Amino acid sequence: MKKIIAGVALIGTAVSAQAADLAVKAPYTKAPALAAVYDWTGFYLGVNAGLGLGRNRTQHFDAAGADSTYLSPLGAIGGGQIGYNWQTNSLLGPIVLGVEADIQGADMRDGFVNANGNSYNQKLDWFGTVRGRIGLATGPALTYLTAGYAYGNVNTTGIAGGVPYAFGGGRSGWTWGSGVEAALGGNWTGKIEYLYVDLGDRTFNFAGGTQAIRSDLREQIFRVGLNYRIGGNGMYAPTVAANWNGFYLGGNFGSGTARDRSTIAAGGAVNTFNLAADGYNGGVQAGYNWQAGSSVFGIETDIQGASLEDNKTCFNCGPGGLAINSKLPWFGTVRGRLGYAAGPALFYATGGFAYGGVKTAFNGASFSETRTGWTVGAGIETPFTLLGLFGPNWTSKTEYLYVDLGRSNTGLTIGGVPSTFNSNVQQHIFRTGINYHFNAPVIAKY
Numbered sequence: 001m002k003k004i005i006a007g008v009a010l011i012g013t014a015v016s017a018q019a020a021d022l023a024v025k026a027p028y029t030k031a032p033a034l035a036a037v038y039d040w041t042g043f044y045l046g047v048n049a050g051l052g053l054g055r056n057r058t059q060h061f062d063a064a065g066a067d068s069t070y071l072s073p074l075g076a077i078g079g080g081q082i083g084y085n086w087q088t089n090s091l092l093g094p095i096v097l098g099v100e101a102d103i104q105g106a107d108m109r110d111g112f113v114n115a116n117g118n119s120y121n122q123k124l125d126w127f128g129t130v131r132g133r134i135g136l137a138t139g140p141a142l143t144y145l146t147a148g149y150a151y152g153n154v155n156t157t158g159i160a161g162g163v164p165y166a167f168g169g170g171r172s173g174w175t176w177g178s179g180v181e182a183a184l185g186g187n188w189t190g191k192i193e194y195l196y197v198d199l200g201d202r203t204f205n206f207a208g209g210t211q212a213i214r215s216d217l218r219e220q221i222f223r224v225g226l227n228y229r230i231g232g233n234g235m236y237a238p239t240v241a242a243n244w245n246g247f248y249l250g251g252n253f254g255s256g257t258a259r260d261r262s263t264i265a266a267g268g269a270v271n272t273f274n275l276a277a278d279g280y281n282g283g284v285q286a287g288y289n290w291q292a293g294s295s296v297f298g299i300e301t302d303i304q305g306a307s308l309e310d311n312k313t314c315f316n317c318g319p320g321g322l323a324i325n326s327k328l329p330w331f332g333t334v335r336g337r338l339g340y341a342a343g344p345a346l347f348y349a350t351g352g353f354a355y356g357g358v359k360t361a362f363n364g365a366s367f368s369e370t371r372t373g374w375t376v377g378a379g380i381e382t383p384f385t386l387l388g389l390f391g392p393n394w395t396s397k398t399e400y401l402y403v404d405l406g407r408s409n410t411g412l413t414i415g416g417v418p419s420t421f422n423s424n425v426q427q428h429i430f431r432t433g434i435n436y437h438f439n440a441p442v443i444a445k446y
Helices: 002-023
Strands: 042-054 056-062 067-070 076-088 095-108 118-138 141-160 163-185 188-206 210-231 246-258 260-266 269-275 278-292 294-310 322-342 345-362 365-383 392-412 417-437
Touching: 042 095, 042 118, 042 392, 056 141, 056 269, 067 118, 067 269, 067 345, 076 118, 076 210, 095 141, 118 163, 118 188, 118 210, 141 188, 141 210, 163 210, 163 345, 246 294, 246 392, 278 322, 278 417, 294 345, 322 365, 322 392, 322 417, 345 392, 345 417
Parallel strands: none
Antiparallel strands: 042 076, 042 210, 056 067, 056 210, 076 095, 095 118, 118 141, 141 163, 163 188, 188 210, 246 278, 246 417, 260 269, 260 417, 278 294, 294 322, 322 345, 345 365, 365 392, 392 417
16 A cells, blocks of 8 residues: 555645634634644653554465465554654744654454465564654644654464464564644643554575565554643643534545455365455545534545555466455445544544445456445544635545445355355545535634
């Protein structure tokens, strides 16, 4: 998956937050007074928790050829961080530079893959990072990019060709990502963050050099955190909330990746494996919000075109083998939203009905299905004027959705052998968008 999309998504949030300064007040609505100056400079320490997902292409080589599939370790992560920020002014507005280090415990594991009589297991026990941060501040809201050094411990075990194997240990590499941090009151801030962690590639030879396992180590981390700023704005209190009532229309784009647990049963043998389609998605949305004080209730529907694809999974790869291709060409959702308005921003959770098209091919012969299921996620929406090019009716949002389109069984013939293909389609979607509100939000000035 093109990981740059995640960064673009949060850059969009950064522009929207920075552009909030230029918004004008809505008709018949009194704009709030100027908010107190907020300075991000200083030390902080905190804790975090979240979820990690690997998309680790794993290949097994022996005298008979090669198999290629994905190990997808999934599980909880949690730990602590410490850092320092410097805030300075620029032509774009207040810029925040910083450095941060964290250490994480993890329970990310995958023992599902068992193909051609070979088993594969992988676990990420812990990891850490040391990163720089650069962001744009709009008063008590900070949107940032981050990158630096990563390290961790990954172990891969199993049995191949009847021979047990085990390799792993400490690894190092790099990481980058993006996030949003906002003041909660006093010295406390909360953050939402995405990290892509690359711990390199590892090849292990065994069975006297007659077999080899090669595995990529690519992890995606999604987490929330709570920081305490030492010597920060202890008297800070959140400003008046924006007005989110009314209809809105908009568009979005982003990216996604899958962890589709799949099975092929043929001739008495059963192969279990992950299909890991990834790529871009984009579309349109429409919705309506009701607001009561700082609480916002809403409903939203969207339809998306997508290019999510896995074309690397194969068994006995090459002529005479089995090549599998998985695609998600489109999907849509109808969801409720429940949010909290804090100053110019809306933080929300969302969930509801999902549907989409799934296309699967075996050695070029394909079939398509329309699936239904459910979705759940969360996001942040902020005013968006793009340096005065848009009016106060525009907002930008950054959103994560987990989409589960259920499980299906399909009978087919592979290489002349009657077979059954079973797959559960589960997608992780990350996207940003802009909305036009028919009732413009009113924001505090910083």
